[in-house]
Amino acid sequence: MSTFETFSSHFKGDIVTPKDPNYEQALDRWAHNARRNAAVVAFVKDAEDVSLAIKYAREAGLRIAIRGGGHSPQGSSSSEGGLVIDLSRYLKDVRVDPDKKLIYVQGGAVWKSVDVEAIKYGLAGVGGTVNHTGVGGLSVGGGYGWLSGAHGLVIDNTVQVTVVVADGNILTATETENPDLFWGVRGGGSNFGVVTEFVFKLHPQRAQVFAGAIAFTPDKCEQVGAFLDDWWPRAKAEEGLVVAMTRGPDGRPGIMAFVFYNGSEEDGRKAYKGLFDIGPVMDHCGNVPYEQVNGITNPLADWGRNYYFKGVLLSKKPSDDVNPKVFDEVIKAVSSSPDHMAATVLEYFPHNKINSLPADSAPYRRDLTGNTLIIVQWQDDTPEKSRKAKEIVYAVADVLPKGEGYGNYTPESDAPFTAGAVTAEKTRALFREHYPRLQGIKKKYDPDMVFNQWYTIIPA
Structure with a gap:
């Protein structure tokens, strides 16, 4: 003992x-x-x-x-x-093998470290859009980023993991070694063990890209929605937009658009000409060193505040989400408390590459339209402020499409797990047809549900 x-x-x-x-x-x-x-x-x-x-x-x-x-x-x-x-104090090293175009990332690293190290060799990998996010949690849950249009999800670029499983054994998992564990970890979250190291594919990457933030007044909402309707069906692999409906620090409502184009400023402004022609009140876009791109949305996610968020799915037609009626409802909800800042963040990363993979390549849905994140932040937490944050999030969710959103955007997965609880149904809804196979892997590697903090899978 x-x-x-x-x-x-x-x-x-x-x-x-x-x-x-x-x-x-x-x-x-x-x-x-x-x-x-x-x-x-x-x-x-x-x-x-x-x-x-x-x-x-x-x-x-x-x-x-x-x-x-x-x-x-x-x-x-x-x-x-x-x-x-x-893992954050000691297991945070990042090492590049430029010849094999691979990066070895310890489980406590953050995405900024990955971006900074890889670009030294003219390479980059798919990573999170907030660069102080941890590599581990984002990766095992799927992993969207600005390069997803070209290279897919983080799990699609994972070639090896080192996992410490529930009995304490340290296992290497790849397509050929412990392939069931490798399959489960790439989308099944932290259900199977502690990943102490990831090995990701890297891709050639130009040093400078076109990126930044632009802002529109509320009266431009319909035009922004119309632009998205035109652009989104034909969005190219090197493009991506994140659109936020929010109130600014001055309390004024507006629309922010975070722009990404994996190319020159000249080509980027051509690609988004219809958006810039609407007439933004702020334009902070330009040539940016690649390693800074995954930090452009950081202002929406400052460290140390109180947060509550929920993910829902994008509508197939962007103007069903970005229109004056929805905008007014969103602003009404986020303006209901002076103590809370809120944003509805719509992620337009091209999905052709993501959804081109076979449905059984990983336990991750390949038919998603894309993700919306409803996020609320506040200072000086109290039970009343926490309840109000949830009210705001669900008021916004009520005017947007329903459906089990991106697992990494789940609002409440920390409730102590019991078989048959509501979380069991949410877990089935998240994994759908993959759930029975995941149950078998859970039984093999964690039959006692030692790992139970995120969409807990019940062993078969």
Whole structure:
């Protein structure tokens, strides 16, 4: 039987408990309201440390959470009274093999590190659109980014993972080695273990791209929707737009568009001529070093605030989402509280490449239209402010399409899991026809549901 003393004597990293002076710092998360008072935070140094932490937590009866970038607003990377396996302090190295066009990324790294290291070799990989997001959580949940139009999802560019599974074994998974685990991890989330290293494909990438933010006044809403209707069906692989309906810091409602074109400013302005011709009140677009692109939406996601969000699906016709009626309803909802900032963020990444893969290539839907994220942030959390944030999110969701959205945008997956709970139905809805196969993999690698913080799969 492993006691805390024997666990700590063999553990190479740092163990933090409530009696330590840096305990509060160890609980820090992107979303302040995602902090939970863990009994133990284990800052692991390697896969062997992860194995020790899993074994100790299981014997001690502690619920396990995995912390990579700490970007989950619903608390998936935190555990009240449990044990957090934290990869962010020591397992954050990134290494490029330029000859093979591969990048080796440890599970606690953030996307900025990936972008900065890869571009040194004229290469890039698909990564998140907020560059302080952790690599791990985004990757196992699917992974959309500005390069998805050209190269697909993060899971489509994953060639190998190192996973510490529920019994403490350290496994390498590829298409040929533990292929069932490799299939499950690429879209099945954190259901199967702790990924300590990812190996991703890289692609040739120009050093400068055309990108930035432009803003429109509310009276331009119909014209922006019409532009999207024209552009979206023929969007090219090198293009991408993120459109946000929101109130600015001054309280004024408006439409922000974050523009990406993997080419020159001249060609980018031609590609989006119809959008620029509408007459933005702000134009901050221009040539940008590639490694900065995944930071252009960071202002929507400052570290340390309180967050609540929910994902829904894009309508097939953009103007069904971006029109004066929906805009007015969105602004009405987000203006209902002076204490909250909110945005409805519509992600227009071309899906031809994503949806061209076989349906069974990974446990991820290949028929999605795209994603909308409804996000609310506030300071100084109270139960009343938290309830109001949820009210705002669901008021906006009521005027947008329904359907189980992108799993990484789920609002509430931290409720303690019980078989037959509502989360079981949400999990089935997310994975659809892949669910039975995932249940078999769960039974093999985690029959006791040790990993249960995100769309928990019930073993077959």
